[in-house]
Amino acid sequence: MQQTITLRVQPEEAGDTQRLHPHIAGALGIKPGTVTGYTILKSSIDARGRQPMIQLSLLVYVDEPATERELVRPVYKDVHSAPQKVVVIGAGPAGLFAALQLIEKGIQPIVLERGKDVRTRRRDLAAINKQGIMNPESNYCFGEGGAGTYSDGKLYTRSNKRGDINKILNTFVRFGAEEKILYQAHPHIGTNKLPQIITAMREQILRCGGAVHFNKKVTGFITGKNSLKGVTTADGDTFTAAAVILATGHSARDIFHLLHNEGLQIEAKPFALGVRAEHPQTLIDQAQYKCPARGEWLPPASYSLVQQVGDRGVFSFCMCPGGIIAPAATGQGEIVVNGWSPSKRNNPYANSGIVVQVAEKDVHAVPAFKKAYGAAANSPLFLLYFQQWVEQLAFQAGGGRLVAPAQRMVDFCEGRHSPSLPDCSYLPGIHSAPLWEVLPPFVTTALQQGFQHFGNKIKGYYSNDAVIVATESRTSSPVRIPRDKDTLEHPQLQNLYPCGEGAGYAGGIVSAAMDGERVANIICSRLNL
Known part of the structure; x- marks a missing residue:
């Protein structure tokens, strides 16, 4: 038998299975020995009274074997020879989750990141903290993982209508986050653990046949007949694709200037x-x-x-x-x-x-x-x-x-x-x-x-x-890049998909990740995949 119950227990009891079993049995009116296990569905702190308490929502197993938590595990396809490619500008949460979603659908993502990989990036952060020397292309905002990698990894969001929050959290667990983020009221990963998780995501993209290029600052668009064909980078490279996802974050001011100089609509926000x-x-x-x-x-x-x-x-x-x-x-x-x-x-x-x-x-x-x-x-x-x-x-x-x-x-x-x-x-x-x-x-x-x-x-x-x-001052972007509410394309340029926090459509790691998945799904639908 399985039953869902809610308990209020003292903090020292919440993480102790032996001490929780009597509380569970009491709530169900059964003997403690018949409780074979439980799964935490939700955990929060109630500090309104004199004694802080932990409120737990539990799935309890009675007189039957307890099973492990079932995780959502997307199937990532081999896209080495995929006929369709999509350029993803930016390797923050919006860009990385867009790339993974494209792979799920059988499209090859080409991720272009202006900064460095997460490990090399640490040296530039050390120079910032110890010497006051800042690299404009590799810092707390720019580089693999984006600003979220070095801003605590808070995963709380109220944007539950924008996408599948559970899938986002499960994906983080798949790549190394602790399972407790699945049930905590205000989950966070921690800046010390995020770099390994971001690296694991990149390695998955590469194993499946996607590409990730660092030190690739996008400086120009290749257009024709009101349609975006590809992009150029500061080092002279050109990348063409069926679509371009613009997921550059709220601090990529040069992208806003590029759009403005190209005569493409942007808005003060x-x-x-x-x-x-x-x-x-x-x-x-x-x-x-x-x-x-x-x-x-x-x-x-x-x-x-x-x-x-x-x-x-x-x-x-x-x-x-x-x-x-x-x-x-x-x-x-x-x-x-x-x-x-x-x-x-x-x-x-x-x-x-x-x-x-x-x-x-x-x-x-x-x-x-x-x-x-x-x-x-x-x-x-x-x-x-x-x-x-x-x-x-x-x-x-x-x-x-x-x-x-x-x-x-x-x-x-x-x-x-x-x-x-x-x-x-x-x-x-x-x-x-x-x-x-x-x-x-x-x-x-x-x-x-x-x-x-x-x-x-x-x-x-x-x-x-x-x-x-x-x-x-970088709580959000001071510029919004408009997009059609149905196609999610820029209204003046087909195949350009503004995405995430930098475009004005997200406000944190989870909402940016969900927007990345949403844009990727729209592109897949357009390409009939």
Whole structure:
């Protein structure tokens, strides 16, 4: 017999089979010895009461052999001699999952990645962190796996209507992720484990007959009769195919410029701008779990915050328990910060982006920017220019070598200079600077009020022990590449398929992966496969 039940147990009991069996038997009104096994369907933490509890949804086996969890295992075809080829630009989650889906359908993917393979890429990240030297083609955003490889591997998404979330998670497990991501309420893989998983995906693509080329920056389109025939790369190579999937991520500004210069439609898109806020992890643990210490059974606590300030929302983004603030710029003379965590989330700090929504009307009201970029006011790249302008101001305030400007939280909110700064996980270093001179006034005001409201929601959050670091500006793309709602092609150029976060159709690893699969399926349908 199999039955599904829900249990609430203490954290130390949740992972102990011997201690769980009596709870299961009690819930079913049977003897513990008749429980032969169980599968966890869902696991979440309920910290609303004085004692944090784990809520479990279980498939229980009674008086019959328990079976292992059944994983979704797609069949990847041999495409060495496939008659159809599709070029995939970008080896982030959208590009990789598009390539795997094409292989499922019998199409040969040709993946072009401007950056390096994931192992070689690590050397460039070390140079960023230790020497403040940034390679514009190989960094935290560009390279195999895309920005997601070095941003914690969060797999939570609300986009359950965009595709098959379960298939995406199962695919990650197939290539090396732990099975717990299949049932955790907020699953994540960990930056330390993602590189091996991304490598395994690439090796699968190659075994099946697909191609993956690194250091292949796309710089031109080959067109004819309103149709895309192929692409050219910076080193002079040409790749032709039946279709091209454009999955370049939200930081590939040169692609937006290429499209604009080719006369292809793009649109300015609202994005979010702000800072990274970092607290001691113990402070967040104590506030969220309502106990002096979380102990060994509870994971480092996270938070999700949102506050309406006037007509503007202030919200947390990409919260990293036990994490590190990372330098994520892709251009010289810019400061961008992001966050990541290892799988154990065992660093002493908790950080999160705290950001404010930015629309075109907001930017038009910033005199200093309008004076510098007023001639571009009607350009679809207007918000991109604004994003870049703020990042350049942050670089100047930091003083160079990717040192980031920072302040203590209360000092920032009360308009005071911070004479000293707390320790911070940002490896290139931080420099005390008035962030209201970096951030536009509407962002500064919203953040100042937002932080104070957050202090009413999480005890101890509004504190001068917290440091805020500028600037968190790559939350999403400031440009959308339009596509037909049915064919998913660019409305002006057949065979060009904008895809993923960089095109404005995703907001994280899972939603980008699902969009990659969706685009691949549309192409297969068009090619009658």
